[in-house]
Amino acid sequence: MAYSKSSCVVALALLLFVALAFTANGAKLSARYYDKTCPNVQRVVRSVMARNVAGQPGIAPAVLRLFFHDCFVNGCDGSVLLDSTPFWDSEKDAVPNASLRGFEVVEQIKSLLEHDCPATVSCADILALASRDAVAMLGGPAWNVPLGRKDSRAAHKDAAEAGLPSPQDNLTALVSAFRERGLDARDMTALSGAHTVGMASCENYRERVHGDGDIDPSFAETRRRNCPPSGNDGGMAPFDEQTPMRFDNAYYKDLIARRGLLSSDQALYGSGGKQDGLVEMYSRDGETFARDFAKAMVRMGNIRPPKGTPVEVRLSCNVVNN
Structure with a gap:
């Protein structure tokens, strides 16, 4: 899969913004x-992602979701990747994380990088x-990712x-949740556009299609066919039924x-x-959405663990170092 034509433009526009990022210990990300x-790090990540996405396209939105769920709990510290231990329950076991997947792809990348640069x-x-x-492999923008984060030595199920x-x-x-993490309404609206790809299970949209008056009747009827009022929580539906695996601005049109x-x-x-204005702008202007999404991803990626959080570079992503 190829990157979108806007990727280079977005990456260049973010160069100055990237310089403002900081790690948990105050050092600048770069x-x-x-x-x-580890000069081959980006090539290794891209090649493993490309191989997995080619065989299973749904891995792309799954990995994107992993990053969101990591950063929103204790900052971007890789804690969502940790398994349970006698000392803590895994964030993977939190109810909002029950359907997370893609962990094996991260482990594949980590294994190769441990071989190249331990x-x-x-x-x-x-x-x-x-x-x-x-995002790029689904036709969305690419951007320069600030690097230099460290991994938490604990998971935080209750926080998840x-x-x-x-x-x-x-x-x-929603505004409150994003504001608590230093993200404004524009960031929130742009980041929500990640739902232009991927699927949701019936349990997450049941109330919407069975009881919400602010819904297109034909859309509700279609979704109810795979999601009865009770039971059958496995009924999956695309967030964006028009282009469910293309990263575009159809979400806002919906x-x-x-x-x-x-x-x-x-x-x-x-x-x-202003909130409606943002949605309407993104529905008309896919390039503005792509640019704002990339900026918001950098901002979200800058969310730091609380000061004093014990961190390290894990040798395996699902367990802390001895």
Whole structure:
């Protein structure tokens, strides 16, 4: 799969912005962080992602989702990748993370990098790079990823249970969740556009299609066929039924047509004012959406673990070092 034509433009536009990023310990992140210590890191990540996405395209949105769920809990520290231990429950076991997948792809990348440059590249950085490549391989923008993150030495299941946005969240709750992480309404609206790819299970959109009045009737009827009022939580539906595996701006067109799959999707449109203006702008201008999404991904990737968090470069992404 090829990168989009806008990739180079977006990457160049982000060069100055990238320089403003910081790690958990205050040191600057840099897109050139591994130039001397592991110069092939980006090639390795891209090649593993390309091989997996070619065989299973759904891996791309899955890896992108992993990055979101990592950064929203304790910052971008790779904690979502950790298995349970006698000392903590894995974030993988939190209810909002029950359907996460793509962990094996991150481990494949880590294994190759440990061979090429041992104990050098963090799992958090691998996830940041892999999510960028996932977007690009689906036809979306590429950007320069600031690097130099470290991996947490603990997981935070309770924080995942409490802190991740819910499919039923209203606009106020969404704005608050993003603001707590240093992201504004424009970041939130652009990042929500990640739902232009991927699927959701019935349990996440059941309330929307069976009881929400702010929905296109024909869309609701179609979705109800695979999602009865109770049971059968496995019924999957695409967020964007027009181009479910192409990273474009169709998601915003769906919101204007009242065809957002999740209640939290549709919450972005209908309140009036600047919020509706953002959705309408992205629905008309795919290039602006791509540029804002790339900037927002860098900002989200800058979310740091709390000061004093024990960190390291893990040798395997699912367990801490001895």
